[in-house]
Amino acid sequence: MSESSAPFVKICGLKTAHDVDVAVGAGADAVGFVFAPGSPRTVDAAKARELAGRVPAGVLTVGVFRGQSVEEVRRLTEESGVRSVQLHGDEGPEYYGELRAEGRTLIRATATAVAAAGEYGEDLLLLDAPDPGSGKPWNWASEEFTAPRGRWLLAGGLDPDNVGAALLATGAWGVDVSSGVERERGVKSPELIRAFLAAARNTRR
Numbered sequence: 001m002s003e004s005s006a007p008f009v010k011i012c013g014l015k016t017a018h019d020v021d022v023a024v025g026a027g028a029d030a031v032g033f034v035f036a037p038g039s040p041r042t043v044d045a046a047k048a049r050e051l052a053g054r055v056p057a058g059v060l061t062v063g064v065f066r067g068q069s070v071e072e073v074r075r076l077t078e079e080s081g082v083r084s085v086q087l088h089g090d091e092g093p094e095y096y097g098e099l100r101a102e103g104r105t106l107i108r109a110t111a112t113a114v115a116a117a118g119e120y121g122e123d124l125l126l127l128d129a130p131d132p133g134s135g136k137p138w139n140w141a142s143e144e145f146t147a148p149r150g151r152w153l154l155a156g157g158l159d160p161d162n163v164g165a166a167l168l169a170t171g172a173w174g175v176d177v178s179s180g181v182e183r184e185r186g187v188k189s190p191e192l193i194r195a196f197l198a199a200a201r202n203t204r205r
């Protein structure tokens with residue numbers, strides 16, 4: 001993708017067939033299913049398999065994990081059939097290496113400064129807020145923020161009203177959203193999903 005093309009957009013935390021259909025129909029590049037425990041968006045492997053089965057091959061399906069063992073990530077990924085693994089824990093490069101050796105597409109989520117995408121062997125880097133999925137933004141607009149080299153996604157408190165400015169300010173390759181497309185915590189809004197995708201798509205870096 002060239003710098004002037006439309007940004008990559010992932011819509012995360014989907015729990016219903018209708019929301020998956022809306023996100024895919026509105027042009028999402030990726031959809032996420034949360035396997036991390038304790039979230040209002042958590043789904044089990046059977047539900048994720050049902051939802052992922054609705055997603056066409058050109059759209060990436062992502063399982064979202066936090067602080068879970070390699071064995072659990074492997075099991076949930078295989079049982080659900082999602083194609084990509086997004087890790088929010090404090091896993092090190094060895095952990096990534098183990099999953100990478102099995103051919104999984106890896107997204108490394110972090111709230112700390114990173115010089116370049118790919119340092120742990122991940123396919124995509126995701127810069128997120130310290131409390132992922134909370135809808136709270138972080139200081140991506142501050143002068144202290146330095147964007148990493150390479151392809152990276154921005155997340156944390158994005159919504160249809162701020163995603164364009166966030167993309168322009170940071171130069172992120174793509175964006176990821178959950179709370180900002182919900183009408184109440186854990187319940188997606190089809191209108192907000194469509195509005196977010198339109199706003200992001202219309203932004204050219």
Ligand SMILES: O=C(O)c1ccccc1N[C@@H]1O[C@H](COP(=O)(O)O)[C@@H](O)[C@H]1O
Pocket residue numbers: 012013032034036039040041064065066086088109126128129132133134135136155156157158176177178179180
């Ligand atoms: O969405 C969750 O509940 C979640 C739980 C645990 C780890 C990650 C989670 N979601 C990720 O958080 C951001 C979205 O944040 P926001 O709600 O838009 O502020 C995104 O990367 C999700 O994949």
